[in-house]
Amino acid sequence: xxxxxxxxxxxxxxxxxxxxxxxxxxxxxxxxxxxxxxxxxxxxxxxxxxxxxxxxxxxxxxxxxxxxxxxxxxxxxxxxxxxxxxxxxxxxxxxxxxxxxxxxxxxxxxxxxxxxxxxxxxxxxxxxxxxxxxxxxxxxxxxxxxxxxxxxxxxxxxxxxxxxxxxxxxxxxxxxxxxxxxxxxxxxxxxxxxxxxxxxxxxxxxxxxxxxxxxxxxxxxxxxxxxxxxxxxxxxxxxxxxxxxxxxxxxxxxxxxxxxxxxxxxxxxxxxxxxxxxxxxxxxxxxxxxxxxxxxxxxxxxxxxxxxxxxxxxxxxxxxxxxxxxxxxxxxxxxxxxxxxxxxxxxxxxxxxxxxxxxxxxxxxxxxxxxxxxxxxxxxxxxxxxxxxxxxxxxxxxxxxxxxxxxxxxxxxxxxxxxxxxxxxxxxxxxxxxxxxxxxxxxxxxxxxxxxxxxxxxxxxxxxxxxxxxxxxxxxxxxxxxxxxxxxxxxxxxxxxxxxxxxxxxxxxxxxxxxxxxxxxxxxxxxxxxxxxxxxxxxxxxxxxxxxxxxxxxxxxxxxxxxxxxxxxxxxxxxxxxxxxxxxxxxxxxxxxxxxxxxxxxxxxxxxxxxxxxxxxxxxxxxxxxxxxxxxxxxxxxxxxxxxxxxxxxxxxxxxxxxxxxxxxxxxxxxxxxxxxxxxxxxxxxxxxxxxxxxxxxxxxxxxxxxxxxxxxxxxxxxxxxxxxxxxxxxxxxxxxxxxxxxxxxxxxxxxxxxxxxxxxxxxxxxxxxxxxxxxxxxxxxxxxxxxxxxxxxxxxxxxxxxxxxxxxxxxxxxxxxxxxxxxxxxxxxxxxxxxxxxxxxxxxxxxxxxxxxxx
Numbered sequence: 001x002x003x004x005x006x007x008x009x010x011x012x013x014x015x016x017x018x019x020x021x022x023x024x025x026x027x028x029x030x031x032x033x034x035x036x037x038x039x040x041x042x043x044x045x046x047x048x049x050x051x052x053x054x055x056x057x058x059x060x061x062x063x064x065x066x067x068x069x070x071x072x073x074x075x076x077x078x079x080x081x082x083x084x085x086x087x088x089x090x091x092x093x094x095x096x097x098x099x100x101x102x103x104x105x106x107x108x109x110x111x112x113x114x115x116x117x118x119x120x121x122x123x124x125x126x127x128x129x130x131x132x133x134x135x136x137x138x139x140x141x142x143x144x145x146x147x148x149x150x151x152x153x154x155x156x157x158x159x160x161x162x163x164x165x166x167x168x169x170x171x172x173x174x175x176x177x178x179x180x181x182x183x184x185x186x187x188x189x190x191x192x193x194x195x196x197x198x199x200x201x202x203x204x205x206x207x208x209x210x211x212x213x214x215x216x217x218x219x220x221x222x223x224x225x226x227x228x229x230x231x232x233x234x235x236x237x238x239x240x241x242x243x244x245x246x247x248x249x250x251x252x253x254x255x256x257x258x259x260x261x262x263x264x265x266x267x268x269x270x271x272x273x274x275x276x277x278x279x280x281x282x283x284x285x286x287x288x289x290x291x292x293x294x295x296x297x298x299x300x301x302x303x304x305x306x307x308x309x310x311x312x313x314x315x316x317x318x319x320x321x322x323x324x325x326x327x328x329x330x331x332x333x334x335x336x337x338x339x340x341x342x343x344x345x346x347x348x349x350x351x352x353x354x355x356x357x358x359x360x361x362x363x364x365x366x367x368x369x370x371x372x373x374x375x376x377x378x379x380x381x382x383x384x385x386x387x388x389x390x391x392x393x394x395x396x397x398x399x400x401x402x403x404x405x406x407x408x409x410x411x412x413x414x415x416x417x418x419x420x421x422x423x424x425x426x427x428x429x430x431x432x433x434x435x436x437x438x439x440x441x442x443x444x445x446x447x448x449x450x451x452x453x454x455x456x457x458x459x460x461x462x463x464x465x466x467x468x469x470x471x472x473x474x475x476x477x478x479x480x481x482x483x484x485x486x487x488x489x490x491x492x493x494x495x496x497x498x499x500x501x502x503x504x505x506x507x508x509x510x511x512x513x514x515x516x517x518x519x520x521x522x523x524x525x526x527x528x529x530x531x532x533x534x535x536x537x538x539x540x541x542x543x544x545x546x547x548x549x550x551x552x553x554x555x556x557x558x559x560x561x562x563x564x565x566x567x568x569x570x571x572x573x574x575x576x577x578x579x580x581x582x583x584x585x586x587x588x589x590x591x592x593x594x595x596x597x598x599x600x601x602x603x604x605x606x607x608x609x610x611x612x613x614x615x616x617x618x619x620x621x622x623x624x625x626x627x628x629x630x631x632x633x634x635x636x637x638x639x640x641x642x643x644x645x646x647x648x649x650x651x652x653x654x655x656x657x658x659x660x661x662x663x664x665x666x667x668x669x670x671x672x673x674x675x676x677x678x679x680x681x682x683x684x685x686x687x688x689x690x691x692x693x694x695x696x697x698x699x700x701x702x703x704x705x706x707x708x709x710x711x712x713x714x715x716x717x718x719x720x721x722x723x724x725x726x727x728x729x730x731x732x733x734x735x736x737x738x739x740x741x742x743x744x745x746x747x748x749x750x751x752x753x754x755x756x757x758x759x760x761x762x763x764x765x766x767x768x769x770x771x772x773x774x775x776x777x778x779x780x781x782x783x784x785x786x787x788x789x790x791x792x793x794x795x796x797x798x799x800x801x802x803x804x805x806x807x808x809x810x811x812x813x814x815x816x817x818x819x820x821x822x823x824x825x826x827x828x829x830x831x832x833x834x835x836x837x838x839x840x841x842x843x844x845x846x847x848x849x850x851x852x853x854x855x856x
Contacts, residue, residue, distance in 0.1 A: 093211035094363045095326060096302045098250045098294065099152065099354065101219060102287050103145035104257040104312025105320045107393040109284045112386070117292035118320070121306060123385035125324030126377055128338035128347045129395045132310055132319055133598030135159025135193045140269050141316055141597065145258045148310030148351060149222035150186065152251075154197035155355035155370030161189045164270025167262050168218040176233050180221055183229025194738075196728065198369045200227030202355050206249045207232070209364050216241055217253025224251040238293055245299050248362060252294055254287040261312035274313050301326060303333075303361045305375075309351050315403065316596045318396040321349050321375070328360035328374045339378035341713060342371075344602035345587060346378040347392060348595055368711070368722055394528070398588045399596045401527040405536050409590045412537065413514070414749045417816065420511055421760045424823055427504045428764065428775060428830075498831075505827040506548065509563045511820035513547040514540060515611045515813060516571040519578065519585040519592060527588070536590060560783040560828045564821040565622025571615030571817065576648065579604055579612075579657050591813065603659035603715070604652055606806035610813040613667050613800070614793045616648045617674050618821060621789020624678050628785065638679045645671045653699055655706040659715040661699060662803035668695030670796020677788035692799075743807035750812040757815040765826050775826035782829050786822070793818045 105118075107129070112119045134147040134157045143151075144165035150158035160166060171178035180186075183199075190197040203213050204226040214233035215224035225231050235241040244250055257275075260283040264272035275283070295304070303326050308319030323333045337347040352372030359366045360374040381388045521539045529535035547570055548563075556562035578585040583602050586592030591607045593600055604612060620641040627637035649671060651657050653664040672691035676683050699717075706718035714722075744751065765776040780787045797814035804810055 092363065093206060093209045093248045095361055096244075096248055096250075096299065097358045097361050098244075098252065098298060098302055098304045099220075099223065099358055100252045100254060100291055100294070100304065100306045101149065101152070101223070101309045102254045102257065102291075102306065102320070103148060103219065103308065103310040104261065105284065105287070105306075105308030106317055106396060107320055107389055108396065109280065110320070110389050111281075114281060114285050115288040117288045117295060118306070118322070119385060119389075121291075121295075121304065121322045121324055122389060124335060125304075125322050126333040126336050126338045126375070127323075127381065127388060127392065128321045128349045128375070128378070129318040129392050129595065130307055130309070130321035130349055130351060131343075131595050131598040131601075132308070132351045133157065133316070133596070134310075134351065135195065137165060137269070137271070138163055140271055140314070142271070142311040142314065143309075143316065143351075145219055145255070145310040145312070146222060149219040149253075150197070150199060151351050152202065152223040152307075152309060152355055153225065154190070154199050154201050155352055155359075155366060155372055156197040157193070157195045157352065158190055158197035158199065159193055160186065164266065165262070165272070167258070168222055170218050170236075171221045171231065171234055173234065174230075177231050178215075178221060178234035180225050180229040180231075183225065186229075194734075198227075200225055200229065201367065201369055202358065203227075203231065203249075205359060205364050205366070206362060209362070211248035211362060211364075212246055213249045213251075214241060214244070214247040215251045215253075217255060219253040219255055219258075220251035224249065238290060244294075244297055249358065252290070254290045256283040256286040256290070257312050258310070259283075267314060271314050272312075303327070305354060305357060307351065307354050309354070315400070318392075318399055318596060320392075321354075323357070323375050326361060327376065328357065333375075334377055336381045337378035338375045340373045340375055342373040342601070343595075344582065345584075345595075347395065348587075348601065349375055350598060350601075368726065371719070394525075395588075395595075398525075398527040399594065401532040402588050402590065402594060403596065405533045406590050406594075408533055409536065411749065413816075414753045417511065417753055418756055420507060420820070421756055421764075424504050424508070425760065425764045427500050501827050501830060505563070505824045505831075506552070508820040508824040508827065509551050509567060510541075510544050510548045512564070512817055512824065513544040513551070513567050513570075515591065515817050516567075516574055516615065517541075517543040517547065519589050519608065519611075520574060522585045522587070522589050522592075540590075559626075560779055560825050560832065561622040561625050561786055562828075564786075564825050565619055565626070567821055568615045568619035568622060568817075571611060572619050572648065575604075575608055575612040575615070576651055579608075579651060603657065604663060606663075606800075606804045606810055607813050609652065609658075609660055609663040609667075609804075610797060610800060610810040611817055612648075612652070613663065613670060613796045614814040614817045616645065617670055617792045617796060618789045618818060620645055621674065621678070621785045621792070624788070625783045625785035634679065638675055641678065642671075642675055645675065649698070653702045653717075655702065655709075655715045655717050659706075659717055661703065661717055661720060662805075663800060664699040664702070665692060665695030666796050666799035666803050668692075668698060669799050670792045670794075672792075673795045674788050674792025677791060678785055683791075737805070739805040739807070741807065743805070743809055747808060751808050754808055754812045754815055757812075757819045761815075761819050761822065765823065775830050776822070778833055779822070779826045779829040782832060783825065786825055790818060790822055 109115065110118050110122065132143045132148055132151075134143040134151040136142055136147070136159065137144060142165075144160065146166060146168045147159040149168060150160070169181040171180050187199050190199060203224045206213050207226050212232065213224050213226075214235065215221045215231045216235045216238055221231050221234055233241075233247065238252065241250075257280070260279055261272050261275055264275060267273055291306070298304070304322075304324045306320060306322040308321075310319075311317055321338060323338060325332060327333050338349050339346050340349045340353045342350055342353055350372060352370070353375055354372065356366050356370050356372040357374045359370070382391060517540045520543045521536065524539050526532065526535040526539045547567055550570070551557065551563035551566040554562075556566060559565075574585075583593075583604075586605055586608055587595060587601075591611070592605055595601065623644075624637050624641045627640065628634065649664060649667045652660045652667055669688065669691050672687070672694075673683055676687060703717040703721050706714055707721035709718060761776070766774070793814060797811040797818075800810040800814070801807065
């Protein structure tokens, strides 16, 4: 364990250094208490902001919002407030909404000649990619047509029982209306899905508000039925509907794609195989003709919402979403992209948003069970409809390529990491091998083995006073660690001159830069290049190479923590800026969001949090070591690190940025462990409990603050508070806990990577043995802040593992950053260590009394 090579006990250091150290320790203790007070103050400030937010939320009357080409955060908030005001002022149903569901419709299906009606809608209205994630059938990650329709009915993810994708049942007619067969079974099944969708919400709300509902087709009947499974007006075909003018809500099923798909042979999971390209094009053309016939009959002022609300392929896709006519604010949807506060991404909305949009357009306030948010105008679309369609089709292409490369990418990543650890261990073992010639005497060998311990003790006694780290380096094995000249001389035959060790250091820094490079790779459209798997790997390696070049491109490369600090700082700042500007780098990244699965669309994903928090803490450790090496008082260094650290925690939890619920407590605990160790104090159980309570208080305050905002503006932080109030929190917690266990148990490769990384850290780097060197102890001696940063990052990863549903993925990605960068620091420490040469052979020692014989 690293504790074995930790600095000497505080009592020894104090006795050696005298009153100056006592004063420094006092300042450091005050700084540590100030850190804890600052963290508590952050929670208090958030809590104090809650009443103010509540006071502002109630009386606000937003002015009508002009549709703008670009929708920044404040514009989205104003739009949401305008929607809420309109719903509050107009309780009765008003206007007319037509929901056109075309299960399986993708943007690549649209063609100006084959689908003129859909092409015209895309040219005139607002459009986006639609994430249709609902409750999938067993062992398949797709949304069946019936599940898509039921999700529209409930405004929450829903599904059907049984294997495969069953076609919606034909309703039983009764007068002008009809009843959905097996409705009670469908309702009861939702309690088993983990989402507890309330079927019939859409139709029931419109009915209760005095509106008239009509459904055309069996799938549309699932969406338009009330909570009893009844539809007031049901028509099997559009011709049987008659005049659409009397109805406030019309749901049309254009099931040509779904019907053609259902006639395909089934695979092993009872899911039909894909349609051929000609069959798909013919089905889309028939659906377009149905839509054209409906549009020709609609009265002016009708809002039309077109959605490809499910999959008709064995793999999940992004689908079509188009809106024309009056929006929820009363103003027409302009030509451009759609967005919603549920995704915070331009040109991306969800199928649950479809329910909320229809209700808001009709002036009906959706209940909390409807988790979606209304579609609203987003950024401007490209100049031509063809460019708009092509761009949205490219988004689906990216999602498909991501699905194909993500699994193999992680396999390659884990394999290379394991191979690298094995190679590094052999390199360190070779460094400890004895040169050719006469072997050193046992006493000389013992002296060399004890040298790191003596150096470490020296560093421990000197780094407790201002400038001590620099003095320790210059007085022991780190001769010139601060001025760039290693004690061993990098051209000599010792450790400093080992080309193998230099190669290990470069590869270690490159490996530590891989994680952030997976996000920066989104700056390049790698999914459009030939051979996507090769393209993404080459792109990531190229960006990691650039980061590595920066890490070794300046005088900081001579410091033990120089390359580590550079890579960690780039990691922290890149992800911080990304989350502050909309999380664009995380969408469709191999380690980021998958819009197709719809797990998360904004803020920090769990893997991004692991990379961000690890980079932040290690970067602060490097900054703290640099400040201490420049003679900055320890209290000032701790305070400076705490300032950025608390801002990083704030960015992680703030609803408009990171919106990370489980990450905040983990980040607070890890940051506090780092700051306490940096201040020279010990980490006690009481301090950990106190810090953990502060972390929980911070995330609770941020969640309540988010909950007090208008419902349309809330993130999942505020939604969880409402779930606690409604008694649904345990359902969410149980679902996430099950996901955490499933990921940890099921993803054996990441579990193996985590175990090997920890073994390499504590069995190879941390203690001398046949297979390693005490490199970590030497690095601790030359850069004591490394120990604080490493333990803070590991603590954050462990707590994050317990707090989030990604399970082992969080520590695995944290270790992917922390261990290679720590290895790079250890290699630099070995390079700066002057080897102890074998002593000169001496003459035979005097004989012992037993050898000399009895005294005469």
